[in-house]
Amino acid sequence: MSATQHFTFDLAGALAQQLLARLPNLTPEPLMPAHLATVEDMPGVYQLYRSGRMVYVGKADASLKERLFDHHKKLSGRENLSLAEMTYTGLYLEGTWIPIGPEQILIKHLEAEPIWNTNGFGGNDTGQYRDATNYKKGHFDVEFPANLNIVLQAIRPGISTVKDLILVAKRELPYTFRFEDKYARHPDYNSSTVDIPAGSPLTADELFTLVAHALPAGWQIVALPGYVVMYKNYPTPYKNARRVYHRPIG
Missing domain, CATH: 3.55.50 (Phage tail protein beta-alpha-beta fold)
Incomplete structure (x- = not known):
């Protein structure tokens, strides 16, 4: 037996397992102000659901409450979509976990990547130079x-x-x-x-x-x-x- 051995700790894998283990214990709540008011101003990772289907996984670097209110506002101004369909769950995380991208780790270990994580939902206004962009079918802004x-x-x-x-x-x-x-x-x-x-x-x-x-x-x-x-x-x-x-x- 050798006196020394290599050891590699799978930090991302361990975090993913713990996050996935907690998801079944979360009860989705409506993405409405009365419910969002109870969310804490803490960093975290969260999930959005449409009619019970997980459609987006994101993170909030500073305030989970603020990020969810931002999504509520955005979704309230869209065609072909009702806020009554939308629910959320979330996990508060200590700030030291945020830089390693917990939402990407979680997405990687889900059976299927949530559809809104790949269709432009999370994008911000990118300025005038993008106004001529030719959106493809299936883009969030085209669908909604x-x-x-x-x-x-x-x-x-x-x-x-x-x-x-x-x-x-x-x-x-x-x-x-x-x-x-x-x-x-x-x-x-x-x-x-x-x-x-x-x-x-x-x-x-x-x-x-x-x-x-x-x-x-x-x-x-x-x-x-x-x-x-x-x-x-x-x-x-x-x-x-x-x-x-x-x-x-x-």
Whole structure:
């Protein structure tokens, strides 16, 4: 027998076994504010389920509560999807485990990789240079596009500048609304006004129509699969445009 031997500890494998062993003990809860309010502000790994099927595994480096609320907001603004279908489970982890990617370790050891981990669900807004991306069938934003019929409760009747309206819309919309000049300082925003009619609250679609008609020629608002952009670049085409709003010609 040798006095020395090689020993390799399978840290990732051990962590995966412990994580997988805990999953059956977790009871999924609705992805709703009343339930999310009880989640702690701690790092963790979590699972999202749609109609009982695990569709996404992710991690929260700082706050599990904040990350789940982010997903709630995103999913609340999508077509072909109901929040009533969505549930979640989660495990709190000490911060030292987060850098080794516990969600990737867990995914690797599942029988099948959750579908939303490979279809673009977890992506953030990547900026204007990606607006021309040609999304493939099966991409999350194609399957569940941004809902243009979202009602904007914070938009009030009366005359408002385009600047005020787009800032309110950006805060309220549950998906990205990106426009030229990050802080809405373009002079056309202040010089253009919209008279919001009294009555029922406007939908995002109705607001985009009013704003596009109020701005000078050259502006367009484009609804892409997962978000909306507004730039002074008409008639620049977008491959994946679902709807284009602009001032009537003539």
